[in-house]
Amino acid sequence: MCESKKHESYLKYRDELIEAGLLIPSGVQGVFGRNKTFEKVVAAFENYVSKMASERKCEVVSFSPILNRAHYLKTEHVYNFPDLLGSIHSFKKREPEQAEMIRKLNDNEDWTRDLDPTDVMMTPAACYPVYPANSGTLPLGGKTIDLTGHVFRHEPSDDPARMQIFRQREFVRLGTADEAREHRDYWIKMGKIILDSIGLKVKVVVANDPFFGRGGRLRKATQREQDLKHEFIIPICSEEDPTAIASCNYHLDSFGSKFDIKTDNGDIAHSSCIGFGLERVALALFKTHGIEMGKWPSEVLNILEL
Amino acid sequence: MCESKKHESYLKYRDELIEAGLLIPSGVQGVFGRNKTFEKVVAAFENYVSKMASERKCEVVSFSPILNRAHYLKTEHVYNFPDLLGSIHSFKKREPEQAEMIRKLNDNEDWTRDLDPTDVMMTPAACYPVYPANSGTLPLGGKTIDLTGHVFRHEPSDDPARMQIFRQREFVRLGTADEAREHRDYWIKMGKIILDSIGLKVKVVVANDPFFGRGGRLRKATQREQDLKHEFIIPICSEEDPTAIASCNYHLDSFGSKFDIKTDNGDIAHSSCIGFGLERVALALFKTHGIEMGKWPSEVLNILEL
Numbered sequence: 001m002c003e004s005k006k007h008e009s010y011l012k013y014r015d016e017l018i019e020a021g022l023l024i025p026s027g028v029q030g031v032f033g034r035n036k037t038f039e040k041v042v043a044a045f046e047n048y049v050s051k052m053a054s055e056r057k058c059e060v061v062s063f064s065p066i067l068n069r070a071h072y073l074k075t076e077h078v079y080n081f082p083d084l085l086g087s088i089h090s091f092k093k094r095e096p097e098q099a100e101m102i103r104k105l106n107d108n109e110d111w112t113r114d115l116d117p118t119d120v121m122m123t124p125a126a127c128y129p130v131y132p133a134n135s136g137t138l139p140l141g142g143k144t145i146d147l148t149g150h151v152f153r154h155e156p157s158d159d160p161a162r163m164q165i166f167r168q169r170e171f172v173r174l175g176t177a178d179e180a181r182e183h184r185d186y187w188i189k190m191g192k193i194i195l196d197s198i199g200l201k202v203k204v205v206v207a208n209d210p211f212f213g214r215g216g217r218l219r220k221a222t223q224r225e226q227d228l229k230h231e232f233i234i235p236i237c238s239e240e241d242p243t244a245i246a247s248c249n250y251h252l253d254s255f256g257s258k259f260d261i262k263t264d265n266g267d268i269a270h271s272s273c274i275g276f277g278l279e280r281v282a283l284a285l286f287k288t289h290g291i292e293m294g295k296w297p298s299e300v301l302n303i304l305e306l
Numbered sequence: 307m308c309e310s311k312k313h314e315s316y317l318k319y320r321d322e323l324i325e326a327g328l329l330i331p332s333g334v335q336g337v338f339g340r341n342k343t344f345e346k347v348v349a350a351f352e353n354y355v356s357k358m359a360s361e362r363k364c365e366v367v368s369f370s371p372i373l374n375r376a377h378y379l380k381t382e383h384v385y386n387f388p389d390l391l392g393s394i395h396s397f398k399k400r401e402p403e404q405a406e407m408i409r410k411l412n413d414n415e416d417w418t419r420d421l422d423p424t425d426v427m428m429t430p431a432a433c434y435p436v437y438p439a440n441s442g443t444l445p446l447g448g449k450t451i452d453l454t455g456h457v458f459r460h461e462p463s464d465d466p467a468r469m470q471i472f473r474q475r476e477f478v479r480l481g482t483a484d485e486a487r488e489h490r491d492y493w494i495k496m497g498k499i500i501l502d503s504i505g506l507k508v509k510v511v512v513a514n515d516p517f518f519g520r521g522g523r524l525r526k527a528t529q530r531e532q533d534l535k536h537e538f539i540i541p542i543c544s545e546e547d548p549t550a551i552a553s554c555n556y557h558l559d560s561f562g563s564k565f566d567i568k569t570d571n572g573d574i575a576h577s578s579c580i581g582f583g584l585e586r587v588a589l590a591l592f593k594t595h596g597i598e599m600g601k602w603p604s605e606v607l608n609i610l611e612l
Contacts, residue, residue, distance in 0.1 A: 024369075024439050026373075026374045026435065026438070026439075027376065028375075028426055031370060031374065032370070033435060033439060034367065035366070036365075036366040039366070060341070060345070061330065061339050061342070062340045062345050063330075063339040064337060064338070065456055066458070067332075068332045068333045068334045068337065070333065071332070078408075082404055082408075083398070084396070085397065086395070087394070087395045087421050088392045088395075088460075089392070089393045089394075089418070090392055091391065098388055101388065102384075105384065117416075119335075120334055122394060129332065129339060132333065133332075133339060150370070150371060152394075154424055164426065165370040165371065165372050
């Protein structure tokens, strides 16, 4: 599909979602409110995932959409995705400078230069706060963490599936290399079972995404060879350019070494995770089964208890 | 209580919450993760509020923690609370500038000056996205909107009840002056009933908070005279300096005129809201009934269905 056709299909689905009231436009690309039905679908999917994962012992936690700036910088995200980051700035000066900032604002000059960086950044992946929170020695058998969090990615787009802020449901494993790989392998299978069972016929593909380490280009080949990233893809707006609605990542000891996480025998911990993009799952459901939730196949409604 | 005593009491309760695992420190003041028990209390309180408010017909929506920058600027928050705002910046330049930014980062220079403001800001109050989303003419009888959202306030503090990011459950009324006042009066009563019933003996006080209009100082007296802001206060860390865990605000036609919201007969709409600070309510519950949720009075556990 040529780019302009693809763009048309983005606008068409986006407008259909807005027309149906499922998404509420904000005037900024990729930033939407959601109505009760959309949120019901997201909550139903979350409950279903919880049920399907109930055999896996998890620690349930919750983090905020913002991250300690020092922790952000340790992840090296800034080296690979500076265009996606969100740095939070505020006004830290005093009265005379305040008057000058307000003058700039009123005169349509760039007033934001008078702000200073705060100690926080937007969270680029829901699992990032997990690693610094687990610095130290893990219990025997490691840990599995279950969380839902907000993710910010500065990539304004008309594709409704490419939001600047969205929620991820993640299961993160911290432990030995074997434990991290077992978690990854389990979730590649379970992720497909979950998504298939609600009518989302995803394809699992090995993906390249230089999400850790400096010098993204060099790392791409290595990562692909090692099968570190698997994506669950399905067409939402475009058949030729399907969307990843979930992904499984094995990070080797990347986070373990950056945040000093050790297994109970003193080795650097390995980690892996699965992340479901909750808005993308909902958008895939509305695309696959129709914009009116009440008319979805009864099997899907039953499974999701909708 | 002198300032140092107050500060001690902040640290004591904060450390108690961390020790119990309820809050997970991030290394930044006022930014915490929460464990399953803390989130269960928040969810239980939300469900209870929904039940108590079920006689009021509401439109349920959900917004993201970020706000259209143009909408943010219309609210005039920047004039009154520049020190609290959160402006989101990202890297918008190209390769040569990227190398220079990375050099600064590696040399411990201020790399954030190479970022540019994006089209979004952190949301300063959960109801802010409601007003631009309702530009235009309201249906007869106006609208009541029910939402939970994240709020950012740059005020780093050791007081665990003064977080930089937290959640507000809000009920927002858009309509005539009479409708807005009725909503405010209803919620002043209902808010107290809800909080009292779970053992939080709040005091409702008229507060001053120059939250709209330029020239905060002048407005303070006016606002107090008009009883525009009521706070539900209760001691959390300090008896002498109680914490507002909820507030009721009548905005007159401030948001209506800024965002061109009209009643069905063409008048500028008035608005009012109640906001419950969800983390603060939970912290007040843990302070009042004890750090172990299982040992709370059975009446409170029953009401909250915990």
